[in-house]
Structures are given as structure tokens and as C-alpha cells.
Amino acid sequence: MKHKILIKHHVIFWIVYTFAFSLSEGGFGTTLPKILTFEFLAFPFKLFIVYFNWLYLVPQFFNYKSNSKYLSAVLLTILGLTFLFRLYSIEVLFPLVFPEFMDLEKGYFDVFRLVQIFLVLATLTAITTFWQLYLDWMQKQKRATKLEMEKKETELKYLKSQINPHFLFNTLNTIYSMSLEESKKVPRLILRLSDFLSFSLYETNQRFIPIQKEVELIDNFIELQKDRFQGKVDVNFNFNNINKSLSLPPMVFISLVENAFKHSMKDELGIAKIDINLSTEDSQILLEVKNSRSVDYGQIDKNKSGIGLNNIRRRLDLIYDGNYILDINDKENEFVVILKLNTD
Secondary structure, eight states: HHHHHHHHHHHHHHHHHHHHHHHTTTTTOOOHHHHHHHHHHHHHHHHHHHIIIIIIIEEEEEEEOOOHHHHHHHHHHEEEEEHHHHIIIIIIIIHHHHHGGGOOOOOTTTTHHHHHHHHHHHHHHHHHHHHHHHHHHHHHHHHHHHHHHHHHHHHHHHHHHHHHHHHHHHHHHHHHHHHHHHHHHHHHHHHHHHHHHHHHHHTTTTSSSEEHHHHHHHHHHHHHHHOOOOOOSEEEEEOTOOOTEEETTTTHHHHHHHHHHHHHSSSSSSSSEEEEEEEEEEEEEEEEEEOOOOOTGGGGGGGOOSSSHHHHHHHHOOOOHEEEEEEEEEEEEEEEEEEEEEEE
């Protein structure tokens, strides 16, 4: 298909060029049919300079740093072809097409005619060279874009691979702590963990997932944490009237929720409070996560707090290219994260 399109473009170029050149010559006391006949008979020379330059001279001699060899090769080729065409014109073209002008010709080395031929061939050569340079530039742009996309995909996979073990590690710790107490809730928690693993294996390989799946994951995670902390956390998750047709990157919202639990459960004496509000409006998704701050929050080393918000922000940068808002408000007694995604 590409080869057919390429031939089509070449044919169109030659038709447009021939007619444009013929029309420009139409005011010199002769008829258009004769000019077209002349162009048809001269066509092999023009065909040769175009494709010899394109297929041989440019690939063999053109260099972006130094083009002295290429310019020399082109100049010699055009000069040689100029003298051959002049000989061909006097011996063949003019006698066949314009015999009435033969008396006006001044011989093989008529400077005006030689310069005229040289300029025509040089123009075709320049058009060919610039077109080839344009095609090379387009090819490089496509390769650069492809490499950039592959780089982004690789980085996204790396960030996801960080999230999944991190999430799994915390969940296993929860089950382990409850198993030490011989809690009857452990089988149910293991079942929830199985759901998480299923999600991690199959859903996170996708670039986007339906918002409903992320809601279900958040809901399961909240129930898991409630079982773990047994009355030490008060969680409100509001997600009424969301647009289920919208999609988002997997494990983004759950990471924000996990972060809220992590930094609100340091105070063993108090009851942590977490409010999660998820809403949609047209094509926009809004998530607000609030969590109370523990008394020893100031002792947390933010540089060692895990993947957290930096990971999330980097993923969003790669996917949305700035078309999102991540607002972090670190208050005295409360930590608030607001994430707005535009899914258009």
C-alpha cells in the first residue's frame, strides 16, 4: 500500500511539473502541443537527474556535517548532463519539434542555452534533495516519538511495579498481625488479598480501567484496614452518582487512600479519621482524601515514606501531560489531597 501511494505521488509530481513548465514556456511564440512534445522528448534527462540524485548521490555522498563531496558530485553530474542535453537538443529535439528555430541556434556551446539547461536541471536536483531531507526529518521525528513513547511506557511499568509490591507488602503485614492474634477474620482477609492480587495481575497491565473497578478496590481496602485496626479508625467513603463510563490509570486513587491510612494511624491512643469523597462532573473526576494527623507526624521522614505522592505525580505527568491537578494541603491537624483528572 505504501509503495502504491509513493508511485502515485511521483506521477502527480511529474504531471504537475511538466504542465507548469510547459505553460511557462507557452508565451514564446509557439504552441502548447509542441512544447509538450519537446518536454516529453526531454523527459529522460530530467528523470535521470532526479532519480540519480535521489537514489545514489544523496545516499552515497550527502552528510549533515560536510557536503563538499556531495556538492562536487552533483555539480559534475549536472554539468555533464547539461552538455549532453545541449547536444541532444541540436541533433534531435529542435530538428523534430522546432525546425523553424534551427537558424537561431548558435551552436553547441551557446552560453545562454547552457546556463538555461543547467538551471533547469539544478532546480530539479534541489527539489529532490530538499524533499529527501524532509522525508529523512519526518522519519527521525517518527523514531524519536516512538522512542519517547517506549521510554514513557517503560517508566510507567517501573512505577507500577513499585506500587504493587508496596501495596502487597502492607496487606500481608495486616494479615500477619491478625493471624498472631488467631483472629477469625483472617480467612476473609486472605480472600480480599486474593482479589487484590487478581486486580494487580490483570488490571494494572492496562493503561486505563473503568472508575468502578478502582472504587471496588478502594472499598475492599477500607474494609481490610477496618478489620486490622478494629475501631481505631473512622472512615467515610462517599462515591454516589459517579459516571461509570469514565476511566483512569489503575492504582492511583488506592495509593492516595493507602497514604491516608499510613499517616493517620501512628497515634495508638486516638481514633484516626479519614474522609474520602469521589465525584464526577462531565469528563472530570475529583477525588478528595482527608486524614487526621497523628501526634508524631512531624517525626516522619518524608524522604523515606515510600513511593507515595512522588510516584503518583510522576505517573500522572507521563499519562496526562499536565492535564490534571494534584493539590496537597498539609494542615496542622489534617492532611488533605485533592486530585482532579480531565479524561477528555
